[in-house]
Amino acid sequence: MATARLPDEREGGTRHWPAAGMTRVPSWIFSDQAVYDRERELLFRGPTWNYVALSCEIPNPGDYKRNWVGDLPVVVARAEDGSANVFVNRCAHRGVMFCQTPRGNTKHFMCPYHQWTYDMKGDLVGLPFRRGFQKLGGMPDDFDMSKHGLEKLQVTERNGAIFASFDPNVEPFPDYLGPKMLGYFDRVFDGRKLRLLGYSRQRLPANWKLMLENIKDTCHASLLHVFFVTFGLFRVDRPSRVRMDDTG
Numbered sequence: 001m002a003t004a005r006l007p008d009e010r011e012g013g014t015r016h017w018p019a020a021g022m023t024r025v026p027s028w029i030f031s032d033q034a035v036y037d038r039e040r041e042l043l044f045r046g047p048t049w050n051y052v053a054l055s056c057e058i059p060n061p062g063d064y065k066r067n068w069v070g071d072l073p074v075v076v077a078r079a080e081d082g083s084a085n086v087f088v089n090r091c092a093h094r095g096v097m098f099c100q101t102p103r104g105n106t107k108h109f110m111c112p113y114h115q116w117t118y119d120m121k122g123d124l125v126g127l128p129f130r131r132g133f134q135k136l137g138g139m140p141d142d143f144d145m146s147k148h149g150l151e152k153l154q155v156t157e158r159n160g161a162i163f164a165s166f167d168p169n170v171e172p173f174p175d176y177l178g179p180k181m182l183g184y185f186d187r188v189f190d191g192r193k194l195r196l197l198g199y200s201r202q203r204l205p206a207n208w209k210l211m212l213e214n215i216k217d218t219c220h221a222s223l224l225h226v227f228f229v230t231f232g233l234f235r236v237d238r239p240s241r242v243r244m245d246d247t248g
Contacts (some may be wrong), residue, residue, distance in 0.1 A: 065103075087152045
């Protein structure tokens, strides 16, 4: 697929895909704010499973790490019962990012603003002055702690990898991947215990689609990345393909 500088097709001020069809990708889809906002809701907050952590990153009760689902900050935490839990890194009270460190081990999370405190499953377990002070103020008598926890995601853990979804009705992970892609997944994550060696990060100030477009573009590897050819990691004459499932 090629990216082309095609004129925007607008009707009533709304952009539409150019008449050239799917063989040309208009450059504005990588920068249009309305498209990005729609993607946030349909993709990252929709019925999709998003990778958030490896099981070996949070092996013990109390272990946690921060991550993102799209541009939404989340915390991945291991509870006392061994379950992996994912919740939005925003206090239910005033929306403050309560988890300030990249990873660690703790018994609870306390928001620095008003000290609302949550357990490793994202449930509210304490807050100051719930009964007020000297019989003044405080929460109403019908205040229900169970209704004021963190925003929680659905979680699945398979062969050492943890995925999360905002959609409570998201289909089971095996059905979501389908038999073909699940086979590829299980070939890599085959159940052997994983060991964390360290982290290597790149920060790219770009729309998420640009990164994905680059990863899926197999043509540039032997032209731009000389080490692929130098060390025999990739050759133009080697048979290769990009496989997709039945949904495309």
